[in-house]
Every structure is written in C-alpha cells, then in structure tokens.
Amino acid sequence: MFHLPTVQFTQEQEQFRLDVRTFLQDELAKGTFTSKCDSWLSGDDPEFSKLIGQKGWIGLTWPKKYGGQERSTIDRYILTEEFLAVGAPVAAHWFADRQTGPLLLRYGTEEQREYFLPKIVKGECYFGIGLSEPNSGSDLASVSTRAEKVEGGWLVNGQKIWTSNAHLCHYMVTLVRTSAFDGKNKHAGLSQLIVDLHAEGVTVVPIKFLTGEHHYNEVFFDNVFVPDNMVVGEIGNGWAQGLAELAFERSGPERILSTFPLIDELIQELKRQNNLEGLKQASKIVARLWSLRNLSIGVAQLLETGNSEDVSIPAALVKAFGTKFEQSIPEITRLIIQTYPTLDAHRKIDRFMAESILHAPGFTIRGGTSEVLYGVVAKGVIAQ
Amino acid sequence: MSEMKDMIVDVVERMLKEKVDKDLVDTVEQGNWAPELWDLFKENGMTAVAITEENGGAGGDIEDLLNIVRLTGKYAAPIPFAETTFANYLLEFTSLQVIEDLATYMLCPNQAFTLENGKLTGEAIQIPWARHTKHLVTLAHSLEGTHLVEIDLSQAEIKHGTNLAGEPRDTAIFHHANVSQVSAVLSPDKMHAITTLNTAFQLALMTGAIDKINDLTVQYTKEREQFGRPIHRFQLVQQHIVHLAGETAIALAAFNNVTEALQMNKQNSEVAYARIRFEEIIQTVTTIAHQVHAAIGTTHEHSLHQFTRRLWSWRDEGASTSSWTNLVATQLLENSGDSLWGYLTSFSSSSPLLKVEG
Numbered sequence: 112m113f114h115l116p117t118v119q120f121t122q123e124q125e126q127f128r129l130d131v132r133t134f135l136q137d138e139l140a141k142g143t144f145t146s147k148c149d150s151w152l153s154g155d156d157p158e159f160s161k162l163i164g165q166k167g168w169i170g171l172t173w174p175k176k177y178g179g180q181e182r183s184t185i186d187r188y189i190l191t192e193e194f195l196a197v198g199a200p201v202a203a204h205w206f207a208d209r210q211t212g213p214l215l216l217r218y219g220t221e222e223q224r225e226y227f228l229p230k231i232v233k234g235e236c237y238f239g240i241g242l243s244e245p246n247s248g249s250d251l252a253s254v255s256t257r258a259e260k261v262e263g264g265w266l267v268n269g270q271k272i273w274t275s276n277a278h279l280c281h282y283m284v285t286l287v288r289t290s291a292f293d294g295k296n297k298h299a300g301l302s303q304l305i306v307d308l309h310a311e312g313v314t315v316v317p318i319k320f321l322t323g324e325h326h327y328n329e330v331f332f333d334n335v336f337v338p339d340n341m342v343v344g345e346i347g348n349g350w351a352q353g354l355a356e357l358a359f360e361r362s363g364p365e366r367i368l369s370t371f372p373l374i375d376e377l378i379q380e381l382k383r384q385n386n387l388e389g390l391k392q393a394s395k396i397v398a399r400l401w402s403l404r405n406l407s408i409g410v411a412q413l414l415e416t417g418n419s420e421d422v423s424i425p426a427a428l429v430k431a432f433g434t435k436f437e438q439s440i441p442e443i444t445r446l447i448i449q450t451y452p453t454l455d456a457h458r459k460i461d462r463f464m465a466e467s468i469l470h471a472p473g474f475t476i477r478g479g480t481s482e483v484l485y486g487v488v489a490k491g492v493i494a495q
Numbered sequence: 496m497s498e499m500k501d502m503i504v505d506v507v508e509r510m511l512k513e514k515v516d517k518d519l520v521d522t523v524e525q526g527n528w529a530p531e532l533w534d535l536f537k538e539n540g541m542t543a544v545a546i547t548e549e550n551g552g553a554g555g556d557i558e559d560l561l562n563i564v565r566l567t568g569k570y571a572a573p574i575p576f577a578e579t580t581f582a583n584y585l586l587e588f589t590s591l592q593v594i595e596d597l598a599t600y601m602l603c604p605n606q607a608f609t610l611e612n613g614k615l616t617g618e619a620i621q622i623p624w625a626r627h628t629k630h631l632v633t634l635a636h637s638l639e640g641t642h643l644v645e646i647d648l649s650q651a652e653i654k655h656g657t658n659l660a661g662e663p664r665d666t667a668i669f670h671h672a673n674v675s676q677v678s679a680v681l682s683p684d685k686m687h688a689i690t691t692l693n694t695a696f697q698l699a700l701m702t703g704a705i706d707k708i709n710d711l712t713v714q715y716t717k718e719r720e721q722f723g724r725p726i727h728r729f730q731l732v733q734q735h736i737v738h739l740a741g742e743t744a745i746a747l748a749a750f751n752n753v754t755e756a757l758q759m760n761k762q763n764s765e766v767a768y769a770r771i772r773f774e775e776i777i778q779t780v781t782t783i784a785h786q787v788h789a790a791i792g793t794t795h796e797h798s799l800h801q802f803t804r805r806l807w808s809w810r811d812e813g814a815s816t817s818s819w820t821n822l823v824a825t826q827l828l829e830n831s832g833d834s835l836w837g838y839l840t841s842f843s844s845s846s847p848l849l850k851v852e853g
C-alpha cells in the first residue's frame with residue numbers, strides 16, 4: 112500500500128497560519144467579503160484577489176524573480192486551507208495560481224514567465240482551463256478543437272465548454288489538436304496554447320449553473336490567431352504536460368474543504384443549542400476530515416520532495432474520497448439539525464446549506480469524475 | 496522515529512513471514528501455545544523495545560514498538576506481544592519495575608479490582624492470554640483512589656474464554672491475593688493517557704490486519720478468473736478495490752500520524768479521531784474483502800477470516816468508540832470561543848503523554 116509521509120508543521124508555519132487567519136478574520140469583520148461554500152469556484156472577487164496579491168499570497172512557491180516568495184508547498188497548503196476554511200472569495204485567481212503558474216514554470220518560455228507570472232502574482236491576471244469540449248469530457252484525448260500552422264503562429268477553430276470563470280479571465284490555456292487524430296495513438300498531436308480571451312474570433316457564452324449563477328461558459332474560436340510565442344512547451348507534447356499538472360490539481364485541500372464553512376457553522380449551531388448528541392454525530396465528520404487531511408498533506412509533502420509519478424495514484428484517491436466527503440456534508444447536516452436551505456437566507460447555516468446542496472453535484476465531476484479516478488486507482492493498485 | 500525503525504521493521508517482517516503461517520494461527524486458535532515464535536521475539540530483544548535503558552530496555556521508541564505491533568497484526572502472530580509490551584510500557588509509565596516474563600493487562604475501569612492492605616480481590620473477564628502469562632497489570636481501587644498494580648496470575652482462578660478470533664480472553668478471580676507492585680494514585684490525566692496509549696496499541700494491531708486484508712484481496716482479484724478473465728478486469732470489482740485501497744491508505748496514514756504525534760508528545764485528539772474513523776474502516780474493509788473473495792473467503796481453509804475475525808473482535812475491546820465520540824463532542828462543546836477550524840489546527844500540546852515521571 113501507499114506509505115505517505117506525515118507532516119509536522121514547524122513553529123514558523125504555525126505562525127504563518129495564524130497570520131493568514133488573523134488577516135482573514137479582520138477582513139471578514141470589515142465586510143471585505145462574505146464567507147461562502149465552494150468559494151474557490153464560485154467566489155470570484157477581483158478586488159479581493161488584488162488584496163491577496165498585495166499580501167504576496169499568490170504564487171507563494173514561485174521564484175522571487177517573478178514576484179513569488181519561494182516558499183514551500185506546505186506553506187501554500189496552509190494558506191489554501193485558511194482561505195477555504197473561512198470560505199474566502201479566491202475563485203478569480205485560483206486556476207492561475209494553482210495551475211497556470213506551475214505549468215509555465217515547468218514548460219513555459221522565459222518570455223512567457225516574465226510576462227505572465229508577475230501579473231498573476233499581483234492578482235490582476237486570470238486564466239481559464241480549456242480542456243472539455245461538448246464531445247470530450249472524460250475521454251479528453253478525443254478533443255477536436257484544432258490549431259493550424261500559419262505564418263508566425265497558429266489559427267484556432269473549435270469550441271470549449273464548462274470553462275469556469277472564462278468571462279472573468281484574461282487568458283485560457285487551451286488544449287488543441289495540432290496534427291490529425293490518430294486512433295492508434297490518441298495522446299499524440301495535442302498541444303497547449305495560451306489563448307487571449309479578448310482576441311478577435313473568441314466568443315464567450317455564459318452557461319447558468321443550477322443555482323442560477325453564471326460561473327461557467329462555452330468558448331468559441333473562429334479563426335483565432337495565436338502567435339508562436341504563446342505555445343506552451345513543445346508542440347505535440349500537450350498530453351504529457353497536462354498529466355503533470357494533475358497531481359497538484361487533484362489532491363489539494365479544495366477537494367476536502369469546499370463545504371467546510373457549513374461544517375463549522377453546524378458545530379457552532381450545535382454548541383449554541385448545547386446539543387451533545389448532535390456533536391457526537393458531528394465528531395464522525397471531524398474524524399473523517401482529519402483522516403483525509405492526513406492523506407492530502409502527505410501527497411503535498413511528496414510533491415514538495417519531487418517525484419510526481421509516485422503520487423498520481425494517491426492524488427486520484429484523495430480527489431475521489433475527498434470530494435465524496437465534501438459532497439456528503441449537507442446530507443449529514445440535515446439529519447443532525449433542521450435547516451431551511453435558501454440561497455439568500457439571513458441565517459448563515461441556511462445559506463451554507465443551500466450553497467452546499469446546489470454545488471455538491473459538481474464536486475465529484477470537475478477535475479475528472481469519480482468513475483474515471485476509480486479506474487486510475489484500480490489500475491494503479493493492481494499494477495503494484 | 497528512531498533511526499532503527501526501518502531496520503527493526505524489516506527484521507520483524509522477515510521473521511513473521513518466515514515463522515507465521517495459517518497452520519500456526521489455527522493451532523493457537525485451538526488453544527495451544529507457540530513457544531518458538533515467542534522465544535524468537537524475546538531472544539531478538541523485541542519485547543524490550545521502547546523500554547528505557549536503565550530498566551533493561553533494548554533501545555527504540557514508542558513509534559518503533561507500535562510498528563512492530565502493527566506487523567504482529569498484519570501476520571495475526573499468535574503470541575501476546577502487544578499485551579506483554581504494553582503491560583511493560585504501563586509499568587514504566589507509572590514508575591514501576593518492568594518485568595521480563597510474559598505479561599498481560601486489563602484496564603476496563605468498571606472491572607477494576609479492590610485493593611485493601613496490599614491484597615487484591617475481585618474478578619475480571621476478557622483478559623487477553625491470561626492462561627499463558629505470568630503477570631497481570633491492571634487497575635485497582637483503594638480508599639485513596641485508583642492505582643496501577645502488577646500481580647502474579649498464579650494466585651488467580653482462571654476460566655478460559657475466547658474472542659471471535661479464537662484468541663484467549665480469560666476470566667481471572669482473585670481473593671486477597673498479594674500484589675507485587677502498586678503505583679501512586681492515578682490522576683485523571685494519567686488515566687486518560689493510559690487509555691490513549693492502550694487505544695494506540697489496538698490501532699496498531701488493526702492497521703496491520705487491514706493492510707493484510709487489502710493485500711490478500713488485491714492478490715485474489717489477479718488470480719481468480721471468471722468469464723475468461725481475471726476478476727479485477729470487471730469495473731464493479733475495481734470499485735471494490737478502490738474503496739478497499741482508499742480505506743487502507745486512510746488507516747495507514749492515520750496510524751502514522753497517531754504514532755508521530757505520540758512520539759513528539761504533541762498529541763491532541765489524534766487517537767480519538769483515528770479510533771472513531773477505524774469503526775467505518777473496519778466495517779467497509781471486512782465487507783468488501785469477503786464480497787470479493789466470495790465463497791472461498793467464508794471457508795476455514797482460507798486465511799482471510801483470520802484477519803476479519805480479529806478486526807471484528809478487536810473493535811469491541813478496550814475503550815469503546817462511543818467513549819471517544821463523547822470525548823470529542825465534549826471537547827467541541829467546551830471549546831466555546833474557537834471555530835472548528837481553530838480546534839482542528841490548534842497545535843498546543845496537551846499534557847505530555849509519554850514522559851516517565853520520577
């Protein structure tokens with residue numbers, strides 16, 4: 112079985128946690144933001160992102176020469192936990208911080224790093240993730256958006272779908288087909304391009320989420336010109352580059368804590384009611400959360416020390432189990448106490464319940480469905 | 496964790512792999528004793544790991560010891576290793592003399608014996624391996640309070656019993672028997688620490704058995720063919736494999752975090768969380784493993800049940816899950832100012848658990 116490392120936070124790390132927490136509590140008290148469940152996907156607030164940028168808390172692990180702080184993955188883990196635990200609106204810069212920055216650091220050109228990273232770090236430049244298409248969901252290698260070579264760049268035609276926050280984003284890392292589909296080698300001929308979402312020929316069309324909110328989109332490309340210097344990594348290497356991001360994408364605290372504000376409010380409510388019986392039931396949630404967090408931090412520690420190949424299976428496991436856990440929270444809550452879930456409710460618990468119930472179906476889908484992850488884990492376990 | 500850990504774990508695992516097979520476990524389940532296995536552990540100094548050197552210890556720390564216990568669980572090693580080493584750990588923890596022979600313990604507070612003028616009276620059930628061991632470490636109430644005592648089992652009337660896994664769980668009855676050692680009155684903190692340590696030893700055994708059940712099941716899905724292919728090729732079987740692997744990974748990580756917290760004297764409620772979570776893990780793991788093994792797993796010929804029966808027994812021994820849930824619930828209630836997140840991430844250590852007094 113996987114033996115994941117354990118992590119003991121250092122004194123400095125504990126202090127960092129408290130600093131972040133104090134900052135967030137102060138801003139919450141000032142009314143800078145309102146706590147929200149699933150805040151990393153639906154809590155977008157560019158003003159807040161800029162504030163976070165000023166604190167130096169975007170791109171925390173990146174090199175100083177691009178505006179980063181060169182801090183550890185564990186420090187970033189702590190920071191992320193604190194944002195999610197309080198339900199802070201971090202969605203605007205989320206994907207740029209989590210995915211695009213690391214992608215460019217690993218595969219980007221120096222020019223791309225110097226251009227994009229300092230802007231991302233300031234909380235002023237947002238990226239979308241352009242993977243899914245109407246006919247390519249789980250089977251991502253089947254994408255058909257194409258890019259053809261032209262003088263000085265590439266001409267993109269096709270469509271992406273489910274792009275979270277594309278309407279707010281400046282750019283999108285887009286997976287495209289740069290040579291004809293080969294049924295025998297589906298993973299070949301894919302490339303990653305940075306598409307300027309305000310370029311000519313790009314149309315972003317909103318799709319309403321089941322809450323009625325606008326958070327994801329369809330993105331259409333009609334002869335969109337992408338200059339050569341916006342190719343990420345090597346042409347044809349898109350699949351391998353995309354895979355390398357997955358362990359980061361799948362194993363973070365956001366796969367466990369999307370509904371944490373609800374759990375916290377449940378406990379507060381039970382304490383107000385002096386309800387020991389309810390708290391006994393809730394202690395099972397605490398035990399589950401603690402045990403998942405062990406796994407998730409263990410993966411973060413492995414990522415810190417290098418070899419990302421070893422971690423793809425435990426990372427998939429964290430995602431599959433973690434999202435199932437966060438999805439279960441509203442169901443458990445409603446069996447412990449009575450709530451009246453309403454999105455604009457006055458009582459916090461009612462609002463958190465509404466947000467959690469309505470967002471929960473997406474948890475086990477975004478970033479790869481549980482079924483697909485089960486396949487990854489099962490094959491990995493059998494191969495051991 | 497001591498630098499010896501990897502080496503100790505390697506040596507012990509090799510020993511167990513070589514010496515413990517299904518037949519040996521069967522034989523002991525039928526009421527016999529495994530002298531060779533015991534002697535091997537003793538001669539290799541394993542029974543003295545985590546005892547301080549001035550008390551004749553063999554080096555190593557609590558994390559090393561718990562990892563050896565985990566391995567005895569993984570091989571269903573039919574000897575009272577956890578019992579003897581824990582009894583000694585308790586003796587040292589309460590500033591009493593450690594002992595060299597086989598020992599066992601009984602900590603159930605409502606079964607405690609009474610102590611009057613150094614004489615012990617009373618009856619306790621479910622004492623692990625009592626018939627095979629010499630010394631009992633247990634709780635006794637005097638007029639002053641509760642003590643840890645050590646007493647020679649030859650003075651007791653012993654009635655044999657077994658748990659679901661055929662492990663000895665005997666009754667011992669004492670009438671005005673002489674105790675060999677008595678500790679000072681145990682404070683509530685100390686009592687709590689003792690319960691915590693006991694549960695950590697049980698978690699170690701359970702983790703080993705869970706790990707083994709995962710191994711056996713994955714192996715079986717590769718060997719067993721139906722409809723012309725190995726059964727791991729069926730998606731629904733894969734789903735079982737994933738849940739089993741997930742629960743096993745969670746158990747291992749929980750165990751590692753518990754041992755490290757104990758080791759660093761930083762434990763807050765890790766043992767409580769782990770014990771509560773193991774309830775679900777055991778339920779899932781045993782159900783899945785039997786489902787995947789289908790009929791063969793229900794036979795006495797197969798070894799799967801040696802591990803599932805142990806888990807079903809062990810989960811009902813020692814401090815109950817409901818007492819741990821109660822503890823966490825009470826902590827949550829009393830932790831009035833702080834948010835749940837503050838409670839979960841607090842790093843102030845509780846009263847140091849492992850410092851030996853005196």
Ligand SMILES: Cc1cc2nc3c(=O)[nH]c(=O)nc-3n(C[C@H](O)[C@H](O)[C@H](O)COP(=O)(O)OP(=O)(O)OC[C@H]3O[C@@H](n4cnc5c(N)ncnc54)[C@H](O)[C@@H]3O)c2cc1C
Pocket residue numbers: 152239240241242243244247248249250272273274275276327472473474476477478479480481482483486
């Ligand atoms: C809230 C949210 C935000 C998202 N944001 C983005 C984004 O920003 N960018 C982006 O590119 N995408 C985004 N997505 C899309 C997401 O990545 C896809 O929805 C997901 O990969 C699944 O694809 P699909 O919806 O087409 O389902 P399908 O692939 O059609 O799957 C349908 C069902 O079949 C099952 N299935 C499919 N293949 C297998 C298999 N091999 N084995 C077993 N079962 C299988 C699936 O598990 C699922 O249950 C987002 C989705 C959600 C819900």
